[in-house]
Amino acid sequence: MVDAATKKLIKSISIDDTSSIKSAMAAIDAGGIGLALLVNTKHKTFAGLVTDGDIRRALLGGAGLSSPAASIPRPNATISQSETSTSEIASLFSKAIRIIPILNNNNQVVDLAMMESRLRLPIAEPVIGEKELSYVTEAILGGWVSSAGSFITRFEKLFAEYCGSNYAIATSSGTTALHLALEALNITTNDEVIVPSFSFISTANAVCYTGAQPIFVDSEQESWNIDPELIEESITPATKAIIAVHIYGHPAKMDAIRNIASKNDLIVIEDAAEAHGALYKGHRVGNLGDVGCFSFYGNKTVTTGEGGMIVTDNPDLAEKIRILRDHGMSPEKKYWHIVLGYNYRMTNLQAALGVAQMEKIDSLLAAKERISLQYSKALRNVPGINLPQDNDWAVRSTWLYTITINAKAFGKNRDELMEFLKSHEIDARPAFPSIHKQPIYNTGQKLDVAEELSNTGLSLPSSVNLLDTDVDRVCTAIKAFHEN
Numbered sequence: 089m090v091d092a093a094t095k096k097l098i099k100s101i102s103i104d105d106t107s108s109i110k111s112a113m114a115a116i117d118a119g120g121i122g123l124a125l126l127v128n129t130k131h132k133t134f135a136g137l138v139t140d141g142d143i144r145r146a147l148l149g150g151a152g153l154s155s156p157a158a159s160i161p162r163p164n165a166t167i168s169q170s171e172t173s174t175s176e177i178a179s180l181f182s183k184a185i186r187i188i189p190i191l192n193n194n195n196q197v198v199d200l201a202m203m204e205s206r207l208r209l210p211i212a213e214p215v216i217g218e219k220e221l222s223y224v225t226e227a228i229l230g231g232w233v234s235s236a237g238s239f240i241t242r243f244e245k246l247f248a249e250y251c252g253s254n255y256a257i258a259t260s261s262g263t264t265a266l267h268l269a270l271e272a273l274n275i276t277t278n279d280e281v282i283v284p285s286f287s288f289i290s291t292a293n294a295v296c297y298t299g300a301q302p303i304f305v306d307s308e309q310e311s312w313n314i315d316p317e318l319i320e321e322s323i324t325p326a327t328k329a330i331i332a333v334h335i336y337g338h339p340a341k342m343d344a345i346r347n348i349a350s351k352n353d354l355i356v357i358e359d360a361a362e363a364h365g366a367l368y369k370g371h372r373v374g375n376l377g378d379v380g381c382f383s384f385y386g387n388k389t390v391t392t393g394e395g396g397m398i399v400t401d402n403p404d405l406a407e408k409i410r411i412l413r414d415h416g417m418s419p420e421k422k423y424w425h426i427v428l429g430y431n432y433r434m435t436n437l438q439a440a441l442g443v444a445q446m447e448k449i450d451s452l453l454a455a456k457e458r459i460s461l462q463y464s465k466a467l468r469n470v471p472g473i474n475l476p477q478d479n480d481w482a483v484r485s486t487w488l489y490t491i492t493i494n495a496k497a498f499g500k501n502r503d504e505l506m507e508f509l510k511s512h513e514i515d516a517r518p519a520f521p522s523i524h525k526q527p528i529y530n531t532g533q534k535l536d537v538a539e540e541l542s543n544t545g546l547s548l549p550s551s552v553n554l555l556d557t558d559v560d561r562v563c564t565a566i567k568a569f570h571e572n
């Protein structure tokens with residue numbers, strides 16, 4: 089989907105491949121992006137590119153204005169294909185290569201990938217490529233736009249396999265996934281469910297939807313996840329379940345949590361909304377408790393726009409979740425409702441997106457890891473910046489790269505840094521405010537670690553299509569703000 093301005097630009101910098109250096113200079117001047125494209129006019133195919141630097145060197149080397157532009161010595165052109173993903177194209181950029189012509193299958197230039205065009209750095213933008221477009225188009229053309237259709241089954245199957253679980257049930261969001269899981273596990277009024285306070289609001293809200301009460305527990309300093317040492321003191325005769333959240337993609341201490349759960353006869357639910365593909369002691373998260381829930385919201389690591397998934401090994405639970413998801417309708421008898429259910433289904437269009445995303449999940453995770461390593465390396469020695477800590481038994485799936493700011497050592501507080509970054513078109517976000525402090529809960533508890541994280545945590549741009557130069561820009565801005 090190339091915009092009209094880019095089409096016009098391509099036209100203005102394209103010259104016949106037999107043109108002179110002088111014509112190339114005129115085209116470079118007309119386009120204003122420092123290069124001209126050599127095109128075989130007869131076939132309209134790409135024949136190379138010349139930059140203003142190439143021409144300067146050629147002229148200094150004795151070439152004349154009328155010598156053919158194609159004959160001057162220059163490096164091989166870096167080009168890419170239209171089906172190449174944004175992140176792959178991004179990896180080709182460097183100090184010397186800031187513009188990359190994108191060719192179609194007929195070897196014609198159809199787009200220009202430009203490094204400089206990325207002024208605003210969003211927190212986490214989805215990368216929707218040709219495959220997503222083609223699957224969604226297939227779903228639309230096939231007429232299956234609602235919640236029946238082959239992409240739903242394909243997405244559920246792919247996701248179950250990925251998590252190593254027997255069943256996966258797609259839902260309309262991560263929040264509805266949590267709600268359905270809790271309902272299917274018979275969590276209800278007067279029950280209590282233990283949740284970390286340091287999480288996104290849904291973790292607690294889903295508990296309330298069932299009539300049960302969320303009981304907030306503090307986090308541990310290291311991974312920011314629920315502190316297993318503090319769980320037992322919160323257990324009462326009403327406690328039915330523990331929700332373990334893998335916050336920002338770092339797995340919670342599942343062995344300890346499972347031990348407490350089995351000792352006290354509690355259910356374990358994973359809220360893996362931020363942790364697609366994270367490993368706990370070599371095992372993918374999602375299938376480490378009784379049931380696992382994921383989110384595919386637009387800024388999550390895998391996206392379907394809005395959407396969620398429940399994974400489990402338990403066939404009865406899976407069946408119950410499917411019934412609850414579909415208005416509580418009997419699988420045997422149409423329009424016969426055996427329980428109070430919901431419409432929490434995912435559409436086939438969303439699942440089409442999801443299948444395309446799952447087919448490239450390895451590259452999405454690799455990009456997140458590359459970004460996270462680059463941040464950690466660049467920010468390691470900045471006073472007052474605390475980097476995310478990984479346990480050695482964990483493989484984090486970085487959703488948002490999140491640091492904490494020690495205001496004293498850094499010289500400014502978190503909010504000041506955030507505002508500074510915003511003024512530089514860098515979308516940094518505060519860590520989640522602790523749920524026990526939110527107006528709708530406000531329990532009056534004092535949970536030190538959670539509150540500290542909420543006050544000092546800052547998520548940095550973490551989109552998979554970030555370039556090295558983008559991450560550089562963020563780190564340079566942070567350092568500059570500290571130094572001034």
Ligand SMILES: *Cc1c(COP(=O)(O)O)cnc(C)c1O
Nearest residue numbers: 261262263288290361383384385
């Ligand atoms: C995003 C998120 C959710 C909710 O997912 P939605 O798809 O937005 O409903 C739940 N829990 C956590 C920890 C999340 O980050």
